[in-house]
Structure formats: structure tokens, C-alpha cells
Amino acid sequence: MDLSWSKALFEPAGVAVFGASAQRLKAGNVLLANLTAPEAGFKGRVIAVHPTAQAIAGVGAVRSLAESGCDADLALIATPPATVPGILADCAKAGIRVAVVVSGGFAEADEGGQRLQAAVLESARSHGIRLIGPNCFGAVNTGVGLNASIGIGLPRRGGISLVTQSGAYGMAAFARSEATGCGFAKIVSVGNKLDIDETDVLAYLANDDDTRVIAMLLESFSDGRRFFELARTVTPIKPVVVLKTGRGRAAQRAASSHTAALADDWRVAEAALRQAGVRVVYDGETLIDVAEALDRSGPAADRRVGVITNSGGVGVELVDLLEREGFEVPALTEPTREALLPFLPPLASAANPIDVTTDWARFPEAYGMGVRLLSTGGEVGAIVVVLVQRAAQQQALIDRLIEEIHAARQRCERIPVFVCWIASAGAEFCIRRLHEAAIPCFRSAKRTARTMAHCRSRLGVQAAPPPTLPKPQDDGSSGWLSMAEALETIRHAGLPLARFGLCGSVAEAAASARELGYPVVLKADRPGLLHKTEARAVWLGIADEDELRAAWTDFDSRLGSGGSVVQEQMPDGVELAVGGYRDAGFGPVVLFGIGGTWIEVLRDFALRLAPLGRADACAMMDELRLRTVLDGVRGSPGVDRQNLAQLLVRVSIWFRQSSWVEEFDFNPVIAGERELSIVDVRIKVRTE
The missing domain is CATH 3.40.50.261 (Succinyl-CoA synthetase domains)
Structure with a gap:
């Protein structure tokens, strides 16, 4: 990962302030005052950029960096948003490597702001400049006395580094430092994350000797999977504490699988963070409390x-x-x-x-x-x-x-x-x-x-590498495989599946039932029939051929003629659910929980990103509210947890490798004292 921008941001030899002002409380005035405050002790050169003034607040001013030949490697921009693309061109001519755009009025404002933000990014990339922001608080490095932010004063030096999308929380860090002596190494506000984002900054802080604890307040992830993969390598070395805002239930997905319907954006993000070893908190006070405690006392x-x-x-x-x-x-x-x-x-x-x-x-x-x-x-x-x-x-x-x-x-x-x-x-x-x-x-x-x-200790986990698995054909319409295709896919993947036969006629069904041995289950297989229980398309406990023929006739009369699946009737056990879907930000997500027809009512499940390690799988079991049923209740036998953990790991590897699968549900999975059997399968093929 390219971190060449970090020295210009946190240890600049010279800083140019665009929008420098002599008027108190204007952003340009605050920036100048912070950079030149004697008590801060910043030793780099400070340059004010102003169209007419020769000096502002005791700082020498120039009309243009390029024309003046002034040497700087960091630009702080606090000017009207429409001026930013042109300022970046001036910065490039003067050799500026990084620009912090404090100004607002971009994508967070309206459609016009979105277009302007795109123009800013194009200008920065064409001139080889890296950006923090726009619409951000700025950056602080207490180690060199740098306060390139609109927060007044300089926090005490310490081991916490704070990354935030909210400028208010950047300022709150200043207040907390004053109130409790809480010490900070770096503070950076990423704002709209037009270029440098939370993952870039995390990569830098992971190797920063002054940073002992990383605290992050995030409204969104630029690339959730990228953040997850990096965070899981950082947390065994340094504590990472994250407050992820936006916990309200996301807009309902247009999804037919139980997994995609249950796994809202917040729960996926929380599960990914915890899986990576991140300490997840739910409010800003706790974010700083935990970071301060870890910095001062350790876990x-x-x-x-x-x-x-x-x-x-x-x-x-x-x-x-x-x-x-x-x-x-x-x-x-x-x-x-x-x-x-x-x-x-x-x-x-x-x-x-x-x-x-x-x-x-x-x-x-x-x-x-x-x-x-x-x-x-x-x-x-x-x-x-x-x-x-x-x-x-x-x-x-x-x-x-x-x-x-x-x-x-x-x-x-x-x-x-x-x-x-x-x-x-x-x-x-x-x-x-x-x-x-x-x-x-x-x-x-x-x-x-x-x-x-x-502040309790966390342990990192690792997952096994995925094998190569085949890709079947989709049904050419809704994206959902037929039940027959889905069952064959899982059988080919080598996952534990209840024995079954595919039948196009009642005679074939009777032959399959004799081979499997009664009692059996008959399931109607019709195009578009996803929720078989609601359609009364499953007939359980069929004891003989007469009952089988009656069930076949019932399906034909109510659902129209078509094929069916005959499946062995599994012994009683705990009904579980294993599913997955591909999140836009975090990639393949696996769900495990209490299954059966009540899955969306009980909503008792855990989420992890695929692939899982055994420790992930065991942690998912322990997260369930009804986890005691896995160990047996009222004399009923418990579930073989090791066998179940192995299944979750294998399913997650299959899903991670099977890039053609968009969503899947295994519900129910019947778990007994020794055996596990996938009973029902639904698979949706990616259409992209």
C-alpha cells in the first residue's frame, strides 16, 4: 500500500494555507494561529496564500505558490469550494504533495456539489496530489507540534491516534485531552474521503511508532472488505476501537433468501469488525474511554x-x-x-x-x-x-x-x-x-x-485457503436455481446432504422412495417456487406408496404438474440455518442461526465474513441467544459442535470460492448428536 503521502501530511517541512485570513474565527485565521502558536512548537515553514496581502497575522503572504517559488509540501485549503480545482493546479506547480480540503459544499451538499467534488478529484489526480477531505476538520501530529486543523490549541501528547469522519469528534478529542489529560499521537479527519480513506490511514497508523491505540469514528466504509483484511492484521499488534454510526435498519433489500433479508448493513459491518478483532463501541464517549484506558493501562x-x-x-x-x-x-x-x-x-x-x-x-x-x-x-x-x-x-x-x-x-x-x-x-x-x-x-x-x-484481550483468527469448485448453469430467468440444480450443486461440493432422488413422474418417485426407504419427504419443484412451506409444497413423513401417490396428486392439483424431489426423512434434531450473500462493501457474508420456519421471527443468528476459521465458527455458536439448544435440553441430545464448526468452515470456503453464487440458504440443517444433514437448499446465481 502506497503511504508516501503520510510524511507530507504528518511531518511537512512547509505548510501553505489557502484562504488565510486576518479575521478571527474564520477557518483560515484559525489554521494560521494553530500552525504558528509558540506553545505548539511546530518548526516547519508556514506560508499564507492571499490575493492581495503581503502578511497576515504575522505570517508572510504570497499571491501564488507557483509564482513565489515558496517551498511547501502540504496545503491547507479553506476557500470557497469552486476555487479548489484551480488551487490544486497552483499547488502542483509548487511541488505540493498533499492537500487537506477543509472547505465544505461538495458531495455532502447537493448535486452541484457532487459534480464539483468530481472535478476536484480529477484535478488532484491529473496533478499527482493526494487529498484529505473535502469537508474535513484537518490533521494533527502532536509529536512535531503540528496542528493543521480547525481545532483550537493542541492536545496533550500520548499514544492514541484518532481517525474520524466527523469534525465535531475531532474537536471533542481536544476537549477530552484538556479535561482528563488524555494523550493523542495523531488526529485526522477524512471527511468525504474523496481520495485518502480510513483504510489508508489505518495502514499508516499500524506502523506508526507513536501510536499505541487506534480509535476510529466512521460513518461509512469506502471498501469494507479492504478495511477488514487490513484490520485483522493490525489488531493482533495494536488495539483498534471503532464507533460505526448509522445503526438504523437499512433499506430492505430486494432479496428472497432469509440470509439477505436478515443481514442489514449495520449487522454485517459489526460482524466484520468483530471478526477482524476490532473492539466495537456504540457511542463517542465510550470510544475515547476505551482508547484512553487501553493507552494508559493496557488490556x-x-x-x-x-x-x-x-x-x-x-x-x-x-x-x-x-x-x-x-x-x-x-x-x-x-x-x-x-x-x-x-x-x-x-x-x-x-x-x-x-x-x-x-x-x-x-x-x-x-x-x-x-x-x-x-x-x-x-x-x-x-x-x-x-x-x-x-x-x-x-x-x-x-x-x-x-x-x-x-x-x-x-x-x-x-x-x-x-x-x-x-x-x-x-x-x-x-x-x-x-x-x-x-x-x-x-x-x-x-x-x-x-x-x-x-478492554478485554482479543485473539485474531485465520481461515483456510479455498478449494476449486465447479460452476453450474443458472435457470436463465430469476437467477434462482431449480431445487434439483441446487441440490445437485451441493452434492457435487461434497457437503453433507440428506439423500434424495429427482423425479419427473409418480412412478419415478415411488422407485426413489423404495430405494431410500420409507418414511420419506416429497417436495414439489416448480419454477419460481422459493418458499415451499408457505405454498404447502412439502409433504413430511410419507409412510408408504399410497401416501406418496396422494401427495403427488395433491401437488399437481394445486401447483400444476411438474417434477418433485423425494428425500429421506431425517431423524429429529435441532433445526439450524446456514446461509450467505454478497455484501456490496464487505463481500461474501455467512449467516448461522436457529433455522426452520421461524427463522425470521426468532432472528437468532450470527454473521461473519467468508472464509471462516474454526475459531470464527465456534464464536458464531456462542453468540446465539438459544445456544443452549446446541448442548441439549430436557434430556434431548446435544449437537456435535466440532462437526458443526467443520461444516460452517467448509460452507464458507465453498461460498468464497464460488463467485457465481449471489445468495444461498441451507434451511433447515438438521443437527443430531453425531450427524449433520442439509435438508433444503436455495441458490441464487449472480447476474452481473
């Missing part, structure tokens, strides 16, 4: 949490919330409790949570030793210190906590410590001290538990 090694509190009620509330998020708050071992007791008041509890009660004079020692013993004992993977009112106001306690936490970090003990802060405004001095000591603090039990849940 929680496991689900075991130790809690120290001076309020039994808040401690119990926090435990409930942690357990709801999948954590455990285990009882401490006897040696740990015995070691704690000398430092606790007589009525305190050395269990977990550790309740230090209201003996205020002993707070520093009790909390301090609690943190020390929990961080060294190996019994928990994370610690939560609850500070309620009196504890939050005690400076000696705050000093002791900072001392113990820093000592643990110096000993390289990777046990993150989180502070749950519940106090009045009079204790703000103390929380500021915790922030300055790089200790993550959250102002409620709910916010603490939510952040910690996103």
Missing part, C-alpha cells in the same frame, strides 16, 4: 476482576454490572485474605469485593495494600478501585494509590487498574491528580464496567 488479561470499595452498595452494583459484561469477581484465596486482614478495619471484608467500610483514617493503607496484593497475587486479571465521596476526597489515599499503581507498572505487572469515581465537585482536585498520573477514571459503575468489557 485486561482475563475475565477475573478484583474490586476494592468503601461502599458496599456501589461494590455490589459494580459486581452485577461486571458479571453482566461477562466478567467474574472470584472469591479470594485464603492466603490473600489472611494477608489483607491486618490492613483492614475490624468490620471490613477481605472477600471480593474488598470492603474497607468507613474507617477513614485507614483508607490509604487498606486501599494501598489491596492494590499491591491483588496486582502481585495472580488471582485476578484486572482491578477496580471504587472511590465514593470521603475516599475520593482524601489526598493521602490518592497519593498512596498513585504510588502503588506506578510501582506495579515499574515491576512490569500487566494488571490494569481502573478507578470508579463517585464524588462531588469538591473532590475534583483529586481526580485531576489521578488523570495526571495516567490512571483511567470513570464517573459511574456502569461506565466503568462498560469500558472494561471493551
